[in-house]
Amino acid sequence: MSEHVWFAVFPDDEGGSAAARELQPERLRSGIVPSERLRSGIAPSERLRSGIAPSERPPGGDHSCAAQVFTHASGRPWLIGSWPPGEVTVAGAGTAMIAVFGRCSASAAELAALIRDTPDIGLIQHRTRTLAGSFHLVASIAGTVWARGAASGTRRLFHARIRGATVAADRADVLARLGDAAIDERALALRLVTPAPAPPLEERSVWRDVHSVPPDHALVLAPGATVRMARWWRAPEAALSLAEGADRVADALGGAVATCAADGGVVSADLSGGLDSTALCFLAARTGVRLVTHRWGAADAGNDDAVWARRARAALVRAEHQITGTQRLSPWFSGLVEPRLPLDEPFRWVRGIARVPEITASLVEAGSRLHLSGLGADELFTGTALYLHDLLRVRPWAAVRAARGFRALHRWPLDATARALVGxxxxxxxxDRAGRALTDPVPRPHDPHLGWILPARLPAWATDDAAALAREAVRDAAESAAPLAATRGRHATLAAVRTSGVTLRSLAVLYRAAGVSLAAPYLDDTVVHAVLAVRPEEQCTPFRYKPLLAEALRGVLPDGLLARRTKGDFSADAFAGLRYNRPDLVALTEDLRLARLGLVDPVGLREAITGVHPSATTLSQMEATLGVEAWLRSTQVDPGRSVPARVLGGRP
Incomplete structure (x- = not known):
């Protein structure tokens, strides 16, 4: 799209009106606001206008984004932003207003019924938590605003003080620009850590004085500048059997895919050959929507995805199928020297950014309006062995049996496994220990991990200053840190889901910029809730591959496709892309923005780029660093200034 999609939320008071004038100076300063609650059409602010010239707009993109405004019942500004038609559904009932941005199973009439006769805004939490889809929800009732994103983190909210009022937005850089916020070097140092730091560290805004709302919390703005967080989502009790849970997961996943197909037209979907993407293709086909599947090849000849994708295509007789060979796509790690990423935070999957417009071009040509991704299924259905620690205390023999299976599967040493189980x-x-261990050696590959937090490390090229900033951020967060669930296994699953949510959020922006909306139904809140309601020892086992998903798909997928036990590997593509792009990446280290900020030693990074990599660990660390660097180059941050030179695609 030629313009970024964003929205901001304002409290129903004079402070909110003053802050709104920062976005719409000409119309709002003169006091001209829509008199009808659902009227829209205020012209875009010069301050937030996209800087992408018409000749630079992505081919095939939807250029119908327009700035709009909705008001509270009082007539004061409530929502201001820029979004395409169909992105938001707004309903009113008396003095109550509700808006949903994104995919949602509720119509405008159903939303109005939810807020009718609702004097307590807290009831919104109860009445809307079972809605299918992936969306932001904002309500305005009797002067109080209640706003939340998705519990999985796929849709997030941020808040900041603007002209004395607390303003929320779905993009952090909107608030950064309004408040002239500077880059937060501590947040950037955390983005160099791999694997991703424990929540809420990775969800932390990279702008100073711009704060993220926890995905499982809502932001409440009351008159008189009162601001608070309210927990709106909690993981369910894990009490269901595999059979009971499979029925619920099937219903939730089917409902999630139905929200993707609800607007008709053409829907596309990945068809790698894996169980996750194949399931989405068959579920989409059952809705009657016109389906286009897409698959791209892998460099590794041993990757058997192609075999299983061929079998799935044979069964999807009414779908159109696309296959893109590796020779038609840019090698991984391309496009990082002069990136144009329309993102408000660094992106960890930066290795494939050059492929996004190449892949989406064929989808746009086929008429696709929305693309389905299987992201999140591994985190939910492969599960984590951390539940062994919890199971040992209630069913010790079952825990020992499963531990033996995981030992054989992952080649865990016996003594290390025993220590992990009794910790x-x-x-x-x-x-606290995670913060102190950021510069320790990387754990051995076969050491079992059954602790609360994954062993995370800074790369060897991170400077002492970066290490100090990261440790300081972890230490500060530890003072109020709380697990996402009462047990280690469920906490780890939720942490993995939220990490995937961060990834999906940025990837969706890249797809939208290329002309197609992106959806990951596995990360919809109703699906996550259904999976977490199943006893972990039944949905994660070393003796069977993704049993909960397989049982949920019986009757949807042919039995032959449910028999797959392997998973494709793309590390060969990563190493081949690194070799191909090595000259450009070496040249990039000659003028690193991260080096100007004092966070990375360019010599150390250069040695890693040109060195030998016996495992993928260094590659992951390198990708995280390149992701931060690419984002800094896209935002054109000048380390000599405290204010970002460009956000939202505008020119300095």
Whole structure:
């Protein structure tokens, strides 16, 4: 799209009106606001206008984005932003207003019924938590605003003080620009850590004085500048059997895919050959929507995805199928020297950014308006062995049997497995230890991990200053850190889901910029809720591949496709792309923005780029660093200034 999609939320008071005038100076300063609650059409602010010239607009993109405004019942500004038709559904009932941005199973009439006769805005939490889809929800009732994103983190909210009022937005850089915020070097140092730091560290805004709302919390703005967080989502009790849970997961996943197909037209979907993407293709086909599947090849000849994708295509007789060979796509790690990423934070999957417009071009040509991704399924259905620690205390023999299976599967040493099972550190202690271990050697590949937090490390090329900033951020967060669930296994699953949510959020922006909306139904809140309601020892086992998903798909997928036990590997593509782009990446280290900020030693990074990599660990660390660097180059941050030179695609 030629313009970024964003929205901002304002409290129903004079402070909110003053802050709104920062976005719409000409219309709002003169006091001209829509008199009808659902009227829209205010011209875009010069301050937030996209800087992408018409000749630079992505081919095939939807250029219908327009700035709009909705008001509270009082007539004061409530929502201001820029979005395409169909992105938001707004309803009113008396003095109550509700808006949903994104995919949602509720119509405008159903939303109006939810807020009718609702004097307590807290009831919104109860009445809307079972809605299918992926969306932001904002309500205005009797002067109080209640706003939340998705519990999985695929849709997020941020808030900041603007002219004395707390303003929320779905993009952090909107608030950064309004408040002239500077880059937060501590947040950037955390983005160099791999694997991703424990929540809420990775969800932290990279702008100073711009704060993220926890995905499972809502932001409440009351008159008189009162601001608070309210928990709106909690993981369910894990009490269902595999059979009971499979029925619920099937219903939730079917409902999630139905929201993707609800607007008709053409829907596309990945068809790698894996169980996750194949399931989405068959579920989409059952809705009756016109389906286009897409698959791209892999460099590794041993990757058997192609075999299984061929079998799936044979069964999807009414779908159109696209296959893109590796020779038609840019090698991984391309396009990082002069990137144009329309993102408000660094992106960890930066290795494939050059492929996004190449892949979406064929989808746009086929008429696709929305693309389905299987992202999130591994985190939910492969599960984590951390539940062994919890299971040992209630069903010790079952835990020992499963531990033997995981030992054989992952080649865990016996003594290390025993120590991991009996460990009883608190979450706070684990958090504190994680901060102190950021510069320790990388754990051995076959060491079992059954603790609260994954062993995370800074790369060897991170400077002492970067290490100090990251440790300081972890130490500060540890003071109020709390696990996402009461047990280690469920906490780890939720942490993995939220990490995927961060990834999907940025990837969706890249797809939208290329002309196609992106959806990951596995990360819809109703699906996550259904999976977490199943006893972990039944949905994650070393003796069977993704049993919960397989049972949920019986009757949807042919039995032959449910028999797959392998998973494709793309590390060969990563190493080949690194070799191909090595000259450009070496040249990039000659003028690193991260080096100007004092966070990365360019010599160390250069040695890693030109060195030998016996495992993918260094490659992951390198990708995280390049992701931060690419984002800094896209935002044109000048380390000599405290204010970002460009956000939202505008020119300095």
């Amino acid at each position: 009883h550190d608190s979450y706070r202690a684990a958090y």
